[in-house]
Amino acid sequence: xxxxxxxxxxxxxxxxxxxxxxxxxxxxxxxxxxxxxxxxxxxxxxxxxxxxxxxxxxxxxxxxxxxxxxxxxxxxxxxxxxxxxxxxxxxxxxxxxxxxxxxxxxx
Amino acid sequence: xxxxxxxxxxxxxxxxxxxxxxxxxxxxxxxxxxxxxxxxxxxxxxxxxxxxxxxxxxxxxxxxxxxxxxxxxxxxxxxxxxxxxxxxxxxxxxxxxxxxxxxxxxxxxxxxxxxxxxxxxxxxxx
Numbered sequence: 001x002x003x004x005x006x007x008x009x010x011x012x013x014x015x016x017x018x019x020x021x022x023x024x025x026x027x028x029x030x031x032x033x034x035x036x037x038x039x040x041x042x043x044x045x046x047x048x049x050x051x052x053x054x055x056x057x058x059x060x061x062x063x064x065x066x067x068x069x070x071x072x073x074x075x076x077x078x079x080x081x082x083x084x085x086x087x088x089x090x091x092x093x094x095x096x097x098x099x100x101x102x103x104x105x106x107x
Numbered sequence: 108x109x110x111x112x113x114x115x116x117x118x119x120x121x122x123x124x125x126x127x128x129x130x131x132x133x134x135x136x137x138x139x140x141x142x143x144x145x146x147x148x149x150x151x152x153x154x155x156x157x158x159x160x161x162x163x164x165x166x167x168x169x170x171x172x173x174x175x176x177x178x179x180x181x182x183x184x185x186x187x188x189x190x191x192x193x194x195x196x197x198x199x200x201x202x203x204x205x206x207x208x209x210x211x212x213x214x215x216x217x218x219x220x221x222x223x224x225x226x227x228x229x230x231x232x233x
Contacts, residue, residue, distance in 0.1 A: 032218075034220070044152060044202070049209065095167075
């Protein structure tokens with residue numbers, strides 16, 4: 001199975017900060033990488049698919065980049081509603097796998 | 108409105124069985140792969156299983172192979188997860204999710220889970 005790692009596991013940031021989260025795959029997955037946001041007690045929400053495509057309705061401050069094994073989710077200017085946990089997920093294999101998550105909280 | 112609603116969760120003893128259901132509405136259910144994803148208390152997301160549009164292909168995470176069975180009834184717009192030989196480590200919120208394929212017209216098809224239910228809680232404990 002393809003293993004996914006994320007760094008950092010958590011971070012503290014202030015409103016307006018630029019935030020970058022990294023995801024790494026154990027083998028090349030081309031651009032088969034998705035990003036989700038999850039708030040406590042809620043279902044995950046799709047942010048980015050195919051590594052860099054913004055899901056409809058998601059604010060443009062979210063962006064994704066990367067291909068192969070290394071990927072990045074960037075929030076250009078952190079907003080109060082962005083404090084949440086972020087997960088990457090590969091769909092290169094039909095047997096999907098998620099990263100362990102990155103919790104973004106208030107500094 | 109596109110919607111997924113899970114049901115069937117509850118408290119079950121170790122070794123017991125439970126059948127989860129997911130009712131889909133607002134879209135052509137038979138046109139989509141569907142997945143189950145779970146989240147243990149305080150833990151991250153874990154993909155559990157998925158099923159092709161016509162049910163001809165099914166895939167599972169290793170930890171549930173031989174114990175869980177994913178199925179669907181396109182006439183009823185419903186997805187199921189039959190869970191047998193349940194263990195304490197199966198305790199989690201179980202989500203069903205729609206697998207979209209895009210971008211439209213692209214040379215390559217990327218799969219992503221774009222619609223999620225609110226989840227149903229399964230607790231395995233004596």
